[in-house]
Amino acid sequence: MGLESHVTADDQASTAARSVVRRRSNTPAALAALKRQIQLLDGTAALRLEPDPATLRAPTLSERSAFWQFSVAEVDQALGPAGLKLCGVHEVVPDAQDDMAAAHGFILALLQQYPLHTADTHNAASHNTGTVDVDGMRASPAARSRAPILYCQSHAVAREFGVLSGAGLTAFGWQREQFVLAASIRDGDTLWAMEEGARSGALRAVIGSVGRASFKQTQRLNRAGLEGGVPVFLLRLPGSQAPGAVMSRWRIRRVPGHSDAYDAQAPGRLAWRINLDRCRGGRRGTWCLEWSHETYRFDLVPPFSTR
Amino acid sequence: MKRIVSIWFPHFPLDRLKRQVRVEHPGQAARFVDETLPFALVVKDNQALHVGAANQAARQGGVAAGMALADAFALLPGLQTRPLHSARDAAVLKRLARWCVAYAPWTTVDGKDGLLLDITGTARVFGGEDVLLRRLTTRLRGAGFTTHIGVAPTPGAAWALARFGMSKDGADAAVFHGGNAALPAVLGPLPIEALRVTPQDARTLRRLGLLTIADVKALPRVSLARRFSSSAGAATVVTRLDQMFAQQAEPISPLAPAQIFQARTAFSEPVLDPQSFALHLTDLLQRLCQDLALADQGGRALTLVACRCDASRHQITIQTARASADAAHLAKLFEHKLPELDPGFGIDALVLMATRTEPLAPEQSDLKEPDLKNQVRGLHSNTHSNAVAQLMDRLSNRLGAEHVFQLKACASHWPEYAERGQAAGEVPAKSAVRASVNTFVDAMECPSLPPRPLRILTPPEVIDVEKCLPDCAPTHFRWRRVRHHVVRASGPERILPEWWRDGERQTAARDYYDVEDGAGRRFWIFRNHPVQREELADTDQARRDHVDADHRHRDQWRLHGVFA
Numbered sequence: 001m002g003l004e005s006h007v008t009a010d011d012q013a014s015t016a017a018r019s020v021v022r023r024r025s026n027t028p029a030a031l032a033a034l035k036r037q038i039q040l041l042d043g044t045a046a047l048r049l050e051p052d053p054a055t056l057r058a059p060t061l062s063e064r065s066a067f068w069q070f071s072v073a074e075v076d077q078a079l080g081p082a083g084l085k086l087c088g089v090h091e092v093v094p095d096a097q098d099d100m101a102a103a104h105g106f107i108l109a110l111l112q113q114y115p116l117h118t119a120d121t122h123n124a125a126s127h128n129t130g131t132v133d134v135d136g137m138r139a140s141p142a143a144r145s146r147a148p149i150l151y152c153q154s155h156a157v158a159r160e161f162g163v164l165s166g167a168g169l170t171a172f173g174w175q176r177e178q179f180v181l182a183a184s185i186r187d188g189d190t191l192w193a194m195e196e197g198a199r200s201g202a203l204r205a206v207i208g209s210v211g212r213a214s215f216k217q218t219q220r221l222n223r224a225g226l227e228g229g230v231p232v233f234l235l236r237l238p239g240s241q242a243p244g245a246v247m248s249r250w251r252i253r254r255v256p257g258h259s260d261a262y263d264a265q266a267p268g269r270l271a272w273r274i275n276l277d278r279c280r281g282g283r284r285g286t287w288c289l290e291w292s293h294e295t296y297r298f299d300l301v302p303p304f305s306t307r
Numbered sequence: 308m309k310r311i312v313s314i315w316f317p318h319f320p321l322d323r324l325k326r327q328v329r330v331e332h333p334g335q336a337a338r339f340v341d342e343t344l345p346f347a348l349v350v351k352d353n354q355a356l357h358v359g360a361a362n363q364a365a366r367q368g369g370v371a372a373g374m375a376l377a378d379a380f381a382l383l384p385g386l387q388t389r390p391l392h393s394a395r396d397a398a399v400l401k402r403l404a405r406w407c408v409a410y411a412p413w414t415t416v417d418g419k420d421g422l423l424l425d426i427t428g429t430a431r432v433f434g435g436e437d438v439l440l441r442r443l444t445t446r447l448r449g450a451g452f453t454t455h456i457g458v459a460p461t462p463g464a465a466w467a468l469a470r471f472g473m474s475k476d477g478a479d480a481a482v483f484h485g486g487n488a489a490l491p492a493v494l495g496p497l498p499i500e501a502l503r504v505t506p507q508d509a510r511t512l513r514r515l516g517l518l519t520i521a522d523v524k525a526l527p528r529v530s531l532a533r534r535f536s537s538s539a540g541a542a543t544v545v546t547r548l549d550q551m552f553a554q555q556a557e558p559i560s561p562l563a564p565a566q567i568f569q570a571r572t573a574f575s576e577p578v579l580d581p582q583s584f585a586l587h588l589t590d591l592l593q594r595l596c597q598d599l600a601l602a603d604q605g606g607r608a609l610t611l612v613a614c615r616c617d618a619s620r621h622q623i624t625i626q627t628a629r630a631s632a633d634a635a636h637l638a639k640l641f642e643h644k645l646p647e648l649d650p651g652f653g654i655d656a657l658v659l660m661a662t663r664t665e666p667l668a669p670e671q672s673d674l675k676e677p678d679l680k681n682q683v684r685g686l687h688s689n690t691h692s693n694a695v696a697q698l699m700d701r702l703s704n705r706l707g708a709e710h711v712f713q714l715k716a717c718a719s720h721w722p723e724y725a726e727r728g729q730a731a732g733e734v735p736a737k738s739a740v741r742a743s744v745n746t747f748v749d750a751m752e753c754p755s756l757p758p759r760p761l762r763i764l765t766p767p768e769v770i771d772v773e774k775c776l777p778d779c780a781p782t783h784f785r786w787r788r789v790r791h792h793v794v795r796a797s798g799p800e801r802i803l804p805e806w807w808r809d810g811e812r813q814t815a816a817r818d819y820y821d822v823e824d825g826a827g828r829r830f831w832i833f834r835n836h837p838v839q840r841e842e843l844a845d846t847d848q849a850r851r852d853h854v855d856a857d858h859r860h861r862d863q864w865r866l867h868g869v870f871a
Contacts, residue, residue: 098789098828098869101762105871108761147695148713158765162869166714166726167759171871176714180731182702183710193702202694256827259795266797267823270871 039281068113068231072289072300075274080281086115087229088247089222094238095253095273100161102254104207105291106272107233108172111149111205112296114231149174150197152182152190153209161209171270173296178204187211194232195221201228209235218244248282251275257290257301271301308486310436311559312411312424313465314447315455316400319420320348320360320391323399326451345383348391349376359391393419403447404562410443413561421469423462425559440480456480460487462559463551467494467501467520487553494551495521502547508535512544524548566602568661570594577616577653584645584657589638591659596634599661605630605668606661609637614658615651623648626708627700628731629693630665636697640704699731720802722763722867757800757821760831760868767865770832780820784832786866791824798822801836819867829870835863 067083070076076083084090094103151164166176184190187210194208198221206225213221218234222245225232236242257271270291276284288301316322345365347358356376358365368383379386396419404422407414410433413425430436440456447454457468458480465483472481472493483493494501497520499512517523523531528545535544549555570591578584588611599605607630612622625640703711712728719725768786775781780796798820815835823829 097787098826101760101869101871102828104761108871147691150698162762162764164714165759165761165763165868166716167756168761168763168868168871171758171761176716176726180699180711180713181728182706184706189706193706196701197698200694200698202691202698254827254829256794256823256825263797265795267795267821267829267870268827271827 067115068110069115070110070113070289070298072287072298074300075276075285075287075289075298078276078283078285079279084279084282085247087231088225089218089232089234089244091218091234091236091244091246091249091278093236093240093249093251095251095275097238099238099252099254100235102272103235103252104164105172105270106250106252106274107207107235108169108174109291109296109298111231111233112173113298114204147202147204148178148180149205149207150180150182150193150203151207152184152193152197154184154187154190154211157209157211158183171293172291173293187213191217191221194234195224198224198228198230198232201230203230205231205233207233207235211237213242213244215243215245218246222246246278247280248276249278251277255288255301308460309425309427310430311459311462311465312426312440312443312480313417313457313459313462313469314407314422314424314443315457315466315469316420316452317455318360318362318453319400320393320396321346321362322452323396324348324389329451344387345370345385346387346389347376347379349388350391350393359393401562403452405565407443408564410439413559415559415561417462417466421466423465423559425561426458436482440482444480457483459483460490461551461553462557463503463547464490464494464553466503467497467551471497471501490552491521491524495519495524499523502544502551504535504544504547508544511535520548520551524552566604568595568598568602568604568606568664569658570598571656571658573656574654577655579650579653581646581648581650584648584650584654587657588641588645588659589634591657592634592637592641595659595661596632596637599632599664600667603667604661604664605632605666606637606663607665608661608663609641610660610662611641611648612658612660613648613650613654614656616653616655617651619651621649621651624662625704626663627696628703629696630667631697631700632667633697636700639697640700643705703731719805721805722802723765724805724808757797757819758870760829761871763868764866767833767867770864770866772864778818780822780832781864784822784864784866786830791822791828791830793822794825796820796822799834802833821870830866831868831870832864832866834865 066086068079068086069083070079092103092107094100153163164179164181166179169176169179182190182193184193190208190210191213194206194210197203197206213234213236221232221234224230234244234246251274253273253275255271255273257269259268260266270293271288272291273286273288275286276282278284290299290301291297292299342363345362345368347361347365347370349356350359351357358370358372358374358376358379360372361370361379365379365383365386368386370379370382370386376388397416400416400419400422404414404416407422407424411424411426411429413427415423417423426436426439430439433439433442436458440458444454444456455469457465457470457472459465459468460483468481468483472483483490485493499518499520499522500509502509502520502523504512512523517526523544532543532545546555550557572587572591591611595606595609606627608624608626610622610624612620614620623641623644625637625644627637627640631637699711708730709728711731713731714726715729717724717727771785772781773783778799780793780798782793784791784793799818800820801816801818803816804814817833818836819831819833821829821831
């Protein structure tokens with residue numbers, strides 16, 4: 001039912017767009033209006049980095065910093081002109097049963113790319129333009145960098161895939177004190193906790209591992225994430241195909257990385273094969289990325305490199 | 308004529324500690340309660356350690372309060388000690404005084420180990436003075452406090468009787484019956500210390516050969532006043548004498564009643580409609596929060612009591628991570644609990660109480676980003692850390708306080724004890740330092756710790772290993788019916804059990820391996836390191852047999868974690 005309502009919204013928009021085209025045939029303004037409408041539908045309206053002709057206002061730093069960047073050219077190109085929108089729901093699906101930890105690792109690595117370096121300038125920019133913090137609920141980025149990350153999972157998921165270990169977080173540059181863990185009995189409670197966290201706007205990010213979530217529930221979650229300005233990572237069960245109203249959908253599989261420089265027998269570097277199955281404003285793609293636990297950066301592994 | 312009760316707790320700090328241990332750690336109680344082992348509480352004054360209180364065994368061994376701790380150890384080398392918490396003692400004594408209001412409205416704390424109650428006129432409520440005293444002592448003794456009680460027409464006399472009076476055989480209290488005129492006859496033989504004078508004055512009086520109160524009372528007042536005029540204000544010998552024998556008034560100023568924060572609303576007809584509770588609750592919260600904010604207090608725990616029309620009660624409770632007087636926030640916490648409120652046959656009245664309050668922490672507004680809206684709205688509104696705390700409250704009230712937590716590192720190498728969950732009440736303020744810096748510091752502190760997995764399985768799961776060489780990682784293993792071929796491995800890292808923990812003595816050491824299978828997945832597996840037969844002495848035959856029998860079980864592989 002949720003899916004239908006989504007489709008009808010698209011239909012309405014396209015009929016509206018057609019009427020625009022009919023009224024002012026082929027003018028550049030009409031085209032721009034169409035593009036704008038498409039972007040609004042995609043939720044990528046703020047993507048444009050060139051000055052907006054309507055307001056003649058240059059994009060603020062806050063707008064520029066509201067995107068994920070992998071700092072890997074091949075991946076960033078696929079994510080769209082500016083990158084992947086920061087807030088909203090990003091769905092991460094482990095490829096196989098044993099890839100759950102790999103999916104967690106990918107999220108933690110991606111969170112390390114959280115655009116914080118513009119925090120101070122962002123603050124100033126938002127003050128000049130007065131665009132954000134209108135409702136008083138959104139935290140400033142400086143405060144956000146201190147904010148904890150909420151991690152939710154149900155007991156069933158914990159039994160199956162284990163619990164987060166603080167000592168293991170250090171490989172991704174995190175401290176255990178930066179995480180607040182919430183254990184729930186049902187998936188419904190997990191989703192509720194995630195939504196509360198996203199809506200509060202007081203967190204750096206929300207991560208949740210959910211067995212079952214309907215399309216409607218992901219829609220709610222996405223809306224909460226967008227309103228609160230919080231990135232939400234929804235971890236699905238391995239191999240899940242369930243539809244969701246999400247900003248992006250990633251499929252993660254662990255692959256053997258380069259072997260250790262000093263000990264060929266020891267486990268090698270951390271590497272994933274990453275499938276971007278869905279991305280608003282971007283396109284699909286598959287890459288092999290390695291994670292450097294010293295610089296906290298992604299590196300692209302050439303497809304046929306010798307290992 | 309007034310009737311004053313003086314209650315003396317001769318071993319108050321000890322009794323208080325025993326009671327606390329009994330309530331909080333029932334398992335350890337035996338150690339403290341055992342009076343045969345010498346035990347003392349230690350106070351520190353002027354950089355020197357003194358005995359603050361000693362139990363019976365210690366007192367019999369010659370240890371007394373006020374003695375230097377070194378001397379006490381010389382007398383009893385096996386003396387067990389704990390620090391004396393005078394602030395906590397004082398708080399408990401104050402609570403006891405408040406509790407005594409049940410017997411007399413006019414109660415106060417008397418020194419460090421006593422209470423004064425003015426029971427004039429209240430005895431008849433209990434059916435007589437002896438009934439009142441019996442109840443009082445029974446309940447105080449039931450709570451674990453040794454008590455001596457004195458009853459007299461003046462506080463001074465009651466004080467002296469409680470501490471120095473001889474109770475009649477079988478009686479719980481040294482009670483003085485009779486008028487003021489009869490006081491000298493009873494109090495006269497008591498030692499000079501019963502006069503409540505300063506220790507210096509008591510010493511001087513003793514040196515002058517004045518051993519009892521009667522001796523002092525016989526002296527001419529003028530010379531007595533002149534000789535002891537230099538003593539501190541109220542505590543002069545003449546004043547004390549006059550107070551004791553009711554020649555000078557000594558009023559008792561009672562404790563101010565503890566402030567109770569509650570709001571109630573009564574209905575003319577029993578209410579059944581659950582919808583209306585939310586409305587009434589909002590109103591109650593508004594009133595309660597106003598009271599709280601006036602007193603600069605915030606609620607940590609709130610209870611909503613529904614008084615039903617059949618005289619039964621039902622209540623729901625919420626707790627907050629930090630003191631809050633924000634009605635909107637508290638209402639949100641009640642939101643999920645309110646449907647649980649069972650109206651029964653109808654509710655006559657709703658009472659909202661703040662059962663635990665704390666002073667409201669002052670909010671520091673951000674200088675860099677002045678939030679005008681918050682300043683207008685008042686002190687306790689949405690600053691960022693407050694927003695986080697409120698979120699934690701909402702989560703813990705729905706999921707349960709123990710289910711919303713943060714991980715804290717513990718000083719232990721044993722993986723099961725290396726971390727523990729701590730309720731997420733206090734959200735980190737210190738993590739402002741960039742993570743990478745912290746990691747660097749961590750790495751500096753613990754340079755040689757091998758990597759740890761991201762996900763930990765609790766408990767570790769048994770895996771099948773077909774065969775493997777000693778002190779080597781296996782080449783294959785089967786976990787959850789999937790066979791993994793080990794390509795790369797590092798280890799072993801041996802972790803020894805902590806023998807000093809209870810029940811850890813029998814645990815085997817573990818050899819951990821970090822293995823990677825053909826698909827690149829990394830696992831943290833371990834083998835219980837078998838106890839070597841040869842390591843045991845020849846005489847230890849029984850243990851040897853045990854090891855033989857246990858060998859197969861111990862030599863078992865388990866998977867403890869999965870790396871990202």
